[in-house]
Amino acid sequence: MVRNEELGPELPVPRPLLAVRLVLAAYSIHDSHIVDTTSVFVDSAVEMAFCEACKLNSVALLERIWNGSHPETSPSPADLGPGNGPKWSRRHYLRTDKHYNRFQFQGAIVEAAKHQELEKAMEMVQWLYDHFHGCIVPFGAVSAAASHGHLEILKFFKKHEISGKLGDDRDEIEAEWGNVVRWGRRDMEAAAENNHFDIFWWLHKHAPAPRYLNNVMKSALRDGNLLMLDWIQAHYLARRDGSQNNVGSQDDAGIGDTAESLLSERRFFMADAIIGGQLVALEWLLDNGYDAGDNHCNWVILAALQTNLLDILDWLIETKVVEAGRILNVAAEEGRLDVAKDFYACYWHKICAQHDYPLEPQELWVSQRETLWITSDTMISAYDWLVEHHSF
Template identity: 25%
Template sequence: MDLMNWIWENSRMDQKSRPNWSLCNFLQSDKQYYQWQFSKCLEYAAKRGDLVRVKWLFDHFKECEVPHHVIYAAAETGQLAVLKFLLNHDYGVYGAKIDSPEVKKRKVESEIDVQSRITVKWGSRNVEHALCNEHPEVAQWFYKHVPKGEYDHGDDRIRNLISGALDAGADEFAEALVPQGSNILDFAMDCNRLEVIERLVDGGYFVRDDFNAARSIEALVRADRLDLMKRISTQQNFPPDHAVHWESHWFYAMSNACHTGNVSILRWLIEHPLGRILLKVEKRSKKLNGLILRAAEGGHTDVMEYLHDEGIITEYKYALLLAIRKNQLGSVKWLVQHFPQSEIIPDYCIMDEAAKFGRIEILEYLQSLDASIIPGWAPIHTSRNGETGQTALATIRVSPTDANLKVYKGAVQCQATWLPTDPMDHASANGHFDLVKWFDSNRPEGCTTAAIDAAAANGHFEIVQWLRVNGKRGFTTKAMDGAASNGNLEMVKWLHENGGAGCTKAAMDRAASNGYLQMLKWLYTNRSEGCTINALEGALGRGHLHVVCWLQMHYPQYSPSNMDIEVFTDNKFEIFLFVHIHYAYILTRTFVQDILGDDMRGNPNGNDAYIFNWLQEKYVEE
């Protein structure tokens, strides 16, 4: 709070009293930035339930608007106290009725205070949003207290509210929403809650609703309720008239059964007439191969065995790669034993994937086998200084790495060939010291300079020192460039004293782009390489305003190009303000329109609306 008070007290309302650049200069003198700051700060405080800061903002800001996304933020985390405060201080609700007896009474009770003349945009779908985030008490409050003009209370809306309340376990709230003379189950067909589905089955509701019958079959897999699945099946005629949605939900039910390892449910789904239809329809596609992926990542070898015996699977390589990533040794063993000879994986692909993720137990198992039976392995007699791997007949999707060989978990890239040295290089880059030593003792391929460079870039001191002491490879400039890019100042200092290879201008450029000001200061003082215009443009593009200010002071000769700056950062308004003062030539009408994009120009959302208004006022309407 002390910092907030200091910033407020030092912000100037008169534009003529701004001798130097500071964001404080704009806080109370620029109406759009004023509103933007209020909205951003309020969203942050509301989401965390920080009522003290919410009150501070209302005490200091006047005639602002609380955007709908602030309401969503509070509802998402169940901040009912904040929502009540916003309602009691909503000028849009009480401003015109300030002299009414009810409002006067509540003012005396200190519930209502609209002196700040702040209006709240309550929006819609707040009840559903609270229910989806499991805050039924907030949902009930919204429904009871939020101005009714903000809502559409049609039949579809009521149905969605009742279903959402039932899903959240708010049965009393759901019952209260049911129109007089109706049964709550008439509005519950979209509900995924087990108890509700069971009531729907007992009431025979799925006889007349084949769409939700299919959807419920999928939901019941996770609950392990084969009995209810069978009962729903008996309430439908097969094949159904509308087979498209049945096939979709049936497939995902099969996928869920593979993921949970439930062979009995999977067998019933596949042997069911609709399951047989689905297998026939998808026989020529690769969609069914996704089933073994779900089983492999969970280590469910019994499911994999069943799929194999039924002849459903035609591709195994991606299941093997996924099992390695998920560290499922049992799945790896089964897949190696059942891998078809007709399916090809490039040499070193499997070894490299295990190295990236540090799967030493899997590597030890594979190393114990005859290399000829392991797909995507490598012949044991490869030369230690070999420079090429086997050329693949086709590309394969594997885990990608960044410029410093650090793996991106959860993503994939297509690759066709591997170097024999890739596994040890990637083990080093990703900090798997036990694997680095294992490769050195058990494999002949060795590593390249990328091993020690990437280990240094990613901050793995122990590996760097071991590789250096054991004379594996020396450093290149990529080591210090990479360490600077990642903000590892201690590693940069160590390399400066011990590496000998130095760095390039990319060290400062990348450190600036990633916002590492202390790194920039050290490199500026202790190295002579300097930086390029990329440092300033990169820092601008990523919103590192503190870095931009420092670069402008120390490298005044650089002026950013109007072609290379892309502002997609959380503080882009502040970047625009800086550019407005120092590099206004960039903000041409064409550039502004390109930055905003078609969607924002048509319907700016959230805090971006204030940036849009500011740009319109300053650079489009003038």
């Protein structure tokens, strides 16, 4: 131990840096005090935050920071009270203060799980587990491991997790070997988005928790992945008769919360399928009762107009998902006079038969918002055309 006025009293001195020893040896300086003092003076790495040190992919650096910090048997400066402790340094708190210790662990474990190489990532994770106990592995670390395909890390988390409930005071976590793991939120989504479906299934089976799967549903619809759609429906969505699958006995695992989150976005399901140009996904939605609903049909029409998939508009009319007159009106509102004219020519006999057409001129509303492809000229011409042909 040495006293360093800038960092506080009696901080442990790590082994002298090799570079310092070689330079001083070249000048025949071998006195241990000089070597130690010089190494402490030039060694700024020991003051790095653990999460930053983990980015450098060096367990040796983590060891150096850890060994250069006050041991667990020393009092935390926070416990000594204001003005009674040494000058601030991470090394005074890292191992002595449980709150700072847990804070550093959470940032470090996320960075460790992010490493592209599984072997190196696993080495960092194991080192952190060997030195930190009774901490929390945050959602971000689980999602990072899932995103990078690190199934072995997830299995390691599961094997060594200890009990803990979200929202509990961290002081209540028992400091046994192992750490609390926060499963759920976007971990399965991260796995699916990166095509790690083995991890996707593993998380569902071995780590049930409330999850956000909306983007998984969106990707499945845009890709026309019927296998994934069937799986999501079987585990999280309602059947056509309105009954919910797998909810009740597993509701404490978050199945119900995930289903509620998914169903809150059902008005966008058809629009997502259209954006991907997936007629098979549209047919799946219709067969399973997930149409957009009358109040949200405009989202479906807009998606088809923006992707210029006009044949899908014909399909929407034929399957009675939307009315031809609504397509005509939305097309004109969006400045797509070409589409409005085509549908007027093809479907006018159907439009006239609809209960809410023809429209009075004062009922017509044309969007005034600007986009890259709508101009004032097209808006005016679309409005004039609607008034002339679509009202009496």
